[in-house]
Amino acid sequence: MSAQFWEPPRSPRAAFEARRARLWAELGPNGLGSICLPSGFARPRNFAHNVYPFRAESHFLYFTGRHLEGALFVVEDGVERLYLLERDPEEALWSGPPPTYEELSEELGLEVRPLGDFEPRAGMATLPPQDEETALWLSALLDRTVEAQSGPDLVDGDEALAQVMVDLRLRHDAWALEQLRFAAGESGKAHEQGMRVARRASREYQVRAQMEARLGESALRPAYGSIVTMCGEVLHQPDSSGLLGPGLLLCDVGGETPEGFAGDVTRTWPSSGRFSGVEREAYEAVLRVQLDAIAGARAGVSYGELHERACLLMAGELVGLGLLEGAPRDLFDSGALSVFFPHGLGHLLGLDVHDMEDLGDRAGYGPEAQRADHPAFRALRLNRVLEPDMVVTIEPGLYFSPLLLRRAKEDRTIARQIRWAEVERFRSVRGIRIEDDVLVTDEDPVILSASAPKSVAEIEACLGA
Structure with missing residues (x-):
């Protein structure tokens, strides 16, 4: 008797576009001009090249559906962008070639750019990641301190963004x-x-x-x-x-x-x-x-x-x-x-x-x-x-x-x-x-x-x- 296997459902691009539209509609009324959400990094087990399986930050996943390491989802001036950390071409030998920016843009319905193009806005709101490495990386990008696991103690724009996320994710689409x-x-x-x-x-x-x-x-x-x-x-x-x-x-x-x-x-x-x-x-x-x-x-x-x-x-x-x-x-x-x-x-x-x-x-x-x-x-x-x-x-x-x-x-x-x-x-x-x-x-x-x-x-x- 042959084995049975089950395919998981895959949300269409329209699902993430709809979520991002809801997000954009909530930003202005909550005093938020620009926001960014990090995906995070794989965490080492016992040495740098032996890592736990990568799992992106949940707030990032909600709007993209993809586990993209070293990525930043940004909304500013009514434009949504995804910034990606550029990979060493030599990694393709070990991990396979990454998707191109054009392929990701078509898949996600987002403009995709290299991370080097990212320029933070003053007062850009964010939500803290769970690991220290990503928090330090995000702090350097935003030129302000972002503490890992500080979600319970947020203030100002970060606090407003946290409430927006709760309102969006509490009732499931x-x-x-x-x-x-x-x-x-x-x-x-x-x-x-x-x-x-x-x-x-x-x-x-x-x-x-x-x-x-x-x-x-x-x-x-x-x-x-x-x-x-x-x-x-x-x-x-x-x-x-x-x-x-x-x-x-x-x-x-x-x-x-x-x-x-x-x-x-x-x-x-x-x-x-x-x-x-x-x-x-x-x-x-x-x-x-x-x-x-x-x-x-x-x-x-x-x-x-x-x-x-x-x-x-x-x-x-x-x-x-x-x-x-x-x-x-x-x-x-x-x-x-x-x-x-x-x-x-x-x-x-x-x-x-x-x-x-x-x-x-x-x-x-x-x-x-x-x-x-x-x-x-x-x-x-x-x-x-x-x-x-x-x-x-x-x-x-x-x-x-x-x-x-x-x-x-x-x-x-x-x-x-x-x-x-x-x-x-x-x-x-x-x-x-x-x-x-x-x-x-x-x-x-x-x-x-x-x-x-x-x-x-x-x-x-x-x-x-």
Whole structure:
């Protein structure tokens, strides 16, 4: 039987022209005469010529769709230009010939010039890159200091440009939604692949390799460091070298399209092929919370309120499991719930897996909302009213973290609300997270990652139990 492969969608030139037109329409009303956005540079691994795969800055990608190293997208005087760092002709031997300026201009619908032609305007606004090398390069070009990763602290024109970008990227256009559907759908299929091979594997990395290979079959690369671990109580466990033994395997794996749009999907399944009694009880409790939250992810709903509702439902579920005792609101207010559910319900999704978090809380919180100093809200990445064409993740979890449980014992109020004998009964569960990518619409929410098996019956069937 021949192998099947999947082609990613490719946005037409008109998509980027439309985005650039929207950008230009927003510059004048926001007091911006000229702006530039850098693409960045490949970052060395252990010496200069051994680099990580290049991935352009997301704001640059939004308007060009191309990973062009050492490039600058500029808008000034109503003209859009792309400036490119000229490559050494000798590089063609090793990397192949680059596209000509004429070829790029035709492909992108932009005037393309060598970087040596660039002349910065006084007051030209920009957004800071994530790496120091690009920040120093951009500082030299603009003759002013641009600090890497300074997006949360921007002022003047840079701050105005950041808000323009949030307004443009918060609600996805049709081309971006096509990319996100593909990324989420193929990421879900990677989880299905992981389940199908899990019982034949002996190490976590073998499952991870199969999942990432499935992404590669669709021209996707990991959108973030994949998490494949039996240590589910460690929220972002980077290591995947452990043995597969009795218990649950937590897999947080998502792919990124060639244009940079991300999928972010998590499933948790029994490495044995069948959920044990306590594993099934805990898993179905988390699943009920997740399904309720997905159903509530509608236009006009505050994501912060959706998160709080999920927390209260989770508190009720943990009372039902015997892990906590008390009223859900009291368990939420005291912080007892946060011992077992210590993170937010989800986040924005787009060109960044945590979309536009390079700009601080501007996208996730908006101009009015502020982060609350409450155990259940400190790690909440999204707290704004949902609008049609936003894409968010919904990812409640249940964890038995030795660190958090130890701290809970030191808090007299919380210690009394936890039933410690039941904690021991469930401790082998370690960690469960269930995450889907959800499109907000004027009607019912759409689960973009529905291709990943999720119910107990679906998972066990896929595992071959």
